[in-house]
Amino acid sequence: MLIGEVARRSGVSTRMLRHYDALGLVRPTGRTVGGYREYAAEDVRRIFHVESLRSLGLSLKQIARALEDPGFTPSALVGDLIRWTEDRLAREQELLGRLRAVDASAPTGWQDVLRIVELLQGLDSTSAARRQQAVLTRPEDAPAPSDLLAGAVLSESDPNVAGALRWALARAGGDGVATLAVGLRSPDVDVRRRAVRAIAELPEAPGAAAALADALGDPDPTVRGHAALASGRRGATAAVPTLVAMVVAGSHDVDAAEVLGTLSRAPGSADRITTALVDELAAHPADQAVRLRLTQALVELSGPAARTALRTLARDEDGTVALVATGFLGLLEEGGDQGGS
Structure with a gap:
């Protein structure tokens, strides 16, 4: 089979086939009377082997060693190829990101x-x-x-x-x-x-x-x-349970109490928020720090329910809680309910 026919059947260009010949990678078995390269079936099979290994990213030197050295094992080389390919993909992904940023x-x-x-x-x-x-x-x-x-x-x-x-x-x-x-x-x-x-x-x-x-x-x-x-x-009342939990946990509790106060001004929200805070008071009867934070949060709320809860806390068994609640009630009354219930 002459080089032109081999090129058509294999998809490998005649220029590359001559290059393979020069490197000793795939040498045609014979020559015609006119001196043209003549490939046997075994030569064509070797061409396909070379192309298969090239598709994995092997260099021609590595391919020659793989085909000629009986002791050559693929495991280490394939591992290297995986790492090289991963590095190349990372670089190309970075380039793609840069191009998209420019385009955007x-x-x-x-x-x-x-x-x-x-x-x-x-x-x-x-x-x-x-x-x-x-x-x-x-x-x-x-x-x-x-x-x-x-x-x-x-x-x-x-x-x-x-x-x-x-x-x-x-x-x-x-x-x-x-x-x-x-x-x-x-x-x-x-x-x-x-x-x-x-x-x-x-x-x-x-x-x-x-x-x-x-x-x-x-x-x-x-x-x-x-x-x-x-x-x-933004006025989303779905945030109320988390905000109450923040007051209990002492995580940005001042901010959470202020937001609860803002939400309590929405129709129908004040009683719901007050109830949630009062329920937490009942759930923490002996934790003074939590009860003080809940008391402070009640001050931020609008509506009579919050005022009632504060009056109850003014008689709390914990003297510190009762004192703080009493002080807040006095401030609210002096302020004419401005900023509170």
């Missing part, structure tokens, strides 16, 4: 492209100060793409840089909530915490309310707490 910025000229590349290089720095500077020194008229910033927020562990990224994300004009919502589903609790904090600072972004509502069911109390404070400030 809708550049109008190469100057815009260079600004995005500069930001990406800054965010890749091992120095937290450099990453923060890359975010804060963006020109006013060149906000970064929201999805790029949101992705950076999810991976940023330095609190100062993370704060700068959240600021830039809010300033960018886009929302980035879709990217952050993916972070809320991460198995890594730190990623979920970063995501919920960033969403909480995007109050008007489409999808933010729904994402925060989902986060109220997160197994991590910190994630639930951020979601509850942000949702409650």
Whole structure:
């Protein structure tokens, strides 16, 4: 079989077949009278073996060794190939991310492209100060793409840089909530915490309310707490159980009490919130710290039910709780109920 026919049947170009011959990798068995290469069936099979190994990423030198050395074992080489391929894919994935970031910025000229590349290089720095500077020194008229910033927020562990990224994300004009919502589903609790904090600072972004509502069911109390404070400030009464739990636990309890007070002004909410706090008082009869926090939370609420609960606490068996409740009642009466029930 002449070289042209072999090329047609194998899909390997005549130029590559000549290269294989020159390297001694696949030499035709014979020659015609005119001196043309003539391949036997065994030669063609060897060509297919070579192409199969090339498809795995082996170099021609490695292929020659694999075909000629009876003692050559593939396990170590295949392991190396796996690692090289993984590294190459990681580099290509990084390149793809950079290209998508540039595309998302809708550049109008190469100057815009260079600004995005500069930001990406800054965010890749091992120095937290450099990453923060890359975010804060963006020109006013060149906000970064929201999805790029949101992705950076999810991976940023330095609190100062993370704060700068959240600021830039809010300033960018886009929302980035879709990217952050993916972070809320991460198995890594730190990623979920970063995501919920960033969403909480995007109050008007489409999808933010729904994402925060989902986060109220997160197994991590910190994630639930951020979601509850942000949702409650938006008027979502679904946050009430988590906010009450925060008061009990002493986790951002002052903030939680203030949000409960705001929610209590919605029709039908004051009695429900008061009942929830009173139930917690009954559940913690001997824990003075918890009872004091619950008493302080009741002061924030609107409606007569909260005032009644405070009067009951003014006669509490715990003298400190009773004293605090009495003091709050006096302040409320002096203030004509302003800011309270």
